Amino acid sequence: MASWGERLEGVRGVLLDISGVLYDGSEDGGVPIPGSVEAVARLKRSQLKVRFCTNDSQKSRGDLVGLLRRHGFDISEGEVTAPAPAASLILKERGLRPHLLIHDGVRSEFDQIDTSNPNCVVIADAGESFSYQNMNKAFRVLMELESPVLISLGKGRYYKETSGLMLDVGAYMKALEYACGIEAEVVGKPSPEYFQSALKEMGVEAHEAIMIGDDIVGDVGGAQRCGMRALQVRTGKFRPSDERHPDVKADGYVDNLAEAVDLLLQHTDK
Amino acid sequence: MASWGERLEGVRGVLLDISGVLYDGSEDGGVPIPGSVEAVARLKRSQLKVRFCTNDSQKSRGDLVGLLRRHGFDISEGEVTAPAPAASLILKERGLRPHLLIHDGVRSEFDQIDTSNPNCVVIADAGESFSYQNMNKAFRVLMELESPVLISLGKGRYYKETSGLMLDVGAYMKALEYACGIEAEVVGKPSPEYFQSALKEMGVEAHEAIMIGDDIVGDVGGAQRCGMRALQVRTGKFRPSDERHPDVKADGYVDNLAEAVDLLLQHTDK
Numbered sequence: 175m176a177s178w179g180e181r182l183e184g185v186r187g188v189l190l191d192i193s194g195v196l197y198d199g200s201e202d203g204g205v206p207i208p209g210s211v212e213a214v215a216r217l218k219r220s221q222l223k224v225r226f227c228t229n230d231s232q233k234s235r236g237d238l239v240g241l242l243r244r245h246g247f248d249i250s251e252g253e254v255t256a257p258a259p260a261a262s263l264i265l266k267e268r269g270l271r272p273h274l275l276i277h278d279g280v281r282s283e284f285d286q287i288d289t290s291n292p293n294c295v296v297i298a299d300a301g302e303s304f305s306y307q308n309m310n311k312a313f314r315v316l317m318e319l320e321s322p323v324l325i326s327l328g329k330g331r332y333y334k335e336t337s338g339l340m341l342d343v344g345a346y347m348k349a350l351e352y353a354c355g356i357e358a359e360v361v362g363k364p365s366p367e368y369f370q371s372a373l374k375e376m377g378v379e380a381h382e383a384i385m386i387g388d389d390i391v392g393d394v395g396g397a398q399r400c401g402m403r404a405l406q407v408r409t410g411k412f413r414p415s416d417e418r419h420p421d422v423k424a425d426g427y428v429d430n431l432a433e434a435v436d437l438l439l440q441h442t443d444k
Numbered sequence: 445m446a447s448w449g450e451r452l453e454g455v456r457g458v459l460l461d462i463s464g465v466l467y468d469g470s471e472d473g474g475v476p477i478p479g480s481v482e483a484v485a486r487l488k489r490s491q492l493k494v495r496f497c498t499n500d501s502q503k504s505r506g507d508l509v510g511l512l513r514r515h516g517f518d519i520s521e522g523e524v525t526a527p528a529p530a531a532s533l534i535l536k537e538r539g540l541r542p543h544l545l546i547h548d549g550v551r552s553e554f555d556q557i558d559t560s561n562p563n564c565v566v567i568a569d570a571g572e573s574f575s576y577q578n579m580n581k582a583f584r585v586l587m588e589l590e591s592p593v594l595i596s597l598g599k600g601r602y603y604k605e606t607s608g609l610m611l612d613v614g615a616y617m618k619a620l621e622y623a624c625g626i627e628a629e630v631v632g633k634p635s636p637e638y639f640q641s642a643l644k645e646m647g648v649e650a651h652e653a654i655m656i657g658d659d660i661v662g663d664v665g666g667a668q669r670c671g672m673r674a675l676q677v678r679t680g681k682f683r684p685s686d687e688r689h690p691d692v693k694a695d696g697y698v699d700n701l702a703e704a705v706d707l708l709l710q711h712t713d714k
Contacts, residue, residue, distance in 0.1 A: 300576075301576060302576050302577070303576070304575075304576040304579070305572075305575055306571060306574040306575065306611070309611055309615075310609075313602070313609065313611050313615075314608055317602075331622060331623045331624075331625070332583070332587075332623050338584055339580075339583065339587055341579055341583050341623055342623075344622060344623070345620070345622050346619060348619055348621075348622040349611070349615035349618055349619040350615070351618075352614060352615050352618040353601045353611055353612075354601075355601070
């Protein structure tokens with residue numbers, strides 16, 4: 175493998191995943207990953223541009239940032255790309271009126287959206303709200319549309335909480351896709367449009383950017399398909415088998431965000 | 445198309461789907477399809493062998509037969525192939541101890557099955573029991589197994605009740621398949637093993653048998669792939685577009701079971 179100097183040459187912007195990289199989530203707020211608070215602070219003092227790019231669809235961007243700030247992170251709402259505000263923008267642009275199958279924690283992101291007489295369905299990580307009745311309601315809305323539009327905020331299979339593994343929105347997206355015979359539009363990683371919107375906000379071209387995440391497929395593979403470089407951290411949902419993934423090879427594997435930032439500050443911006 | 449005489453030549457046994465062919469279901473018991481009670485009676489007085497082959501996984505076989513008898517149908521438990529007793533047999537044969545994600549109405553079919561320390565998951569049309577909590581429980585059981593086994597009682601997308609369309613077990617099967625990265629084993633139509641077990645019970649070879657159903661894919665396509673012939677009735681979930689289905693062509697389309705039985709009695713057993 176090439177030296178770190180060659181691998182990180184020309185990097186001007188850094189995209190950071192949040193859950194599993196900055197902190198480990200749980201129902202009562204989670205805990206920061208050791209070294210990550212300081213790593214973010216150092217990165218922001220450097221000449222590198224920084225943006226946070228998450229698939230969290232259970233919390234509003236404001237709530238997520240508030241939580242991270244309480245953990246000591248230097249982060250503001252304007253620096254975060256999150257699927258709910260991205261979807262909200264798409265709905266406005268396309269004149270779509272969604273039926274929302276979402277968690278109450280993220281409902282405020284859709285306050286400005288007309289949900290009367292729905293002509294599409296938006297599905298997010300709804301948690302306990304994924305009842306049979308709610309799923310059936312969303313299904314019936316789709317089946318009544320001539321050209322059903324299903325927008326899914328991410329397509330994760332599952333995530334880990336302190337209580338154990340939790341089914342993520344992707345599973346329920348697949349259920350509706352199969353029942354209706356349709357394909358969902360994904361707003362979130364690994365959708366190229368989603369990465370590109372984060373790059374645009376950061377003002378950096380794909381070949382000048384690097385993604386740092388714990389998900390070998392959604393973060394690393396997704397970013398690389400957009401022409402970015404990507405590092406995988408050995409925190410969060412990382413598993414040793416990820417380093418032998420059949421399809422995706424990261425540009426580097428690091429123990430945690432602190433090590434990634436060490437390398438970036440050492441080898442870029444010379 | 446060949447004459448009915450040619451198409452029905454050599455038929456000795458008839459497999460009948462139940463929902464949408466004999467009766468239209470609903471929460472309060474449903475209603476028989478006009479002419480079907482008499483059609484079944486005439487068929488059973490003929491020299492043709494008859495068997496009922498259903499994918500209903502919300503009711504025990506006893507409850508289903510009781511309901512049909514109250515509607516006036518001449519039917520007994522021993523004449524019905526249903527997915528729950530078929531799955532129960534498979535579990536016993538393979539020494540599998542299931543975690544059951546099923547409707548309470550069908551639980552009695554698994555009374556004799558050891559469900560301690562589960563080494564597989566059985567999923568059926570659980571209706572309201574498809575809560576996030578129950579889905580997550582089934583998901584965690586699968587993820588803890590070295591070689592996860594998921595058995596699905598049918599893989600229907602949806603069915604129709606008087607109150608509207610209802611998501612069927614297939615949607616939830618797809619959710620678990622995606623989340624776990626596995627493929628379910630389907631017990632029910634259109635699984636070849638399932639049709640073959642019905643043929644064996646009837647004592648008729650596939651080429652001597654004909655399936656009568658309302659589902660162009662599950663009933664007609666499934667039976668044809670087993671070497672049987674198949675008629676689609678224009679009742680139940682039949683839709684006019686079924687007669688132009690891109691992949692499946694029935695051996696004949698009839699208005700209802702009564703017309704199918706007229707044709708069978710006229711053209712077979714000469």
